[in-house]
Amino acid sequence: MGNNLEQEKNICCQCSGKQKARDEKEKRDLINRLRRIEGQVRGIENMVEKNVYCTDILVQVSAVTSALNSFNKVLLANHVRTCVAENIRDGNDEVVEELVTVLQKMMK
Numbered sequence: 001m002g003n004n005l006e007q008e009k010n011i012c013c014q015c016s017g018k019q020k021a022r023d024e025k026e027k028r029d030l031i032n033r034l035r036r037i038e039g040q041v042r043g044i045e046n047m048v049e050k051n052v053y054c055t056d057i058l059v060q061v062s063a064v065t066s067a068l069n070s071f072n073k074v075l076l077a078n079h080v081r082t083c084v085a086e087n088i089r090d091g092n093d094e095v096v097e098e099l100v101t102v103l104q105k106m107m108k
Contacts, residue, residue: 011092020083040064072106 022030044060080099087095 022078024079030071030075033067033074037064037067037071041065076106 040060041064044057046063047057047060084095084099087093
């Protein structure tokens, strides 16, 4: 029972509550990408604090956007290859509608 409470604390209010076990290589790759992005965002914050020229900041924001898009592509590909494929094999076709919904949100 305590384990469920601990898991609930780690899930944000916008999450589905589902979890996915990732192998160490996949997890390490995703975390490394996010840490690089985090560093880029801190760099942009530093640029704003130092009154760097707007276009220079915009170029860096574009780089972060590109890095996030790349992260999304990797995560989405992994999701389709694992979660979606496994659910369809198990007869859970609802996962297709879930995928369509998330793609629509991503393309806003």
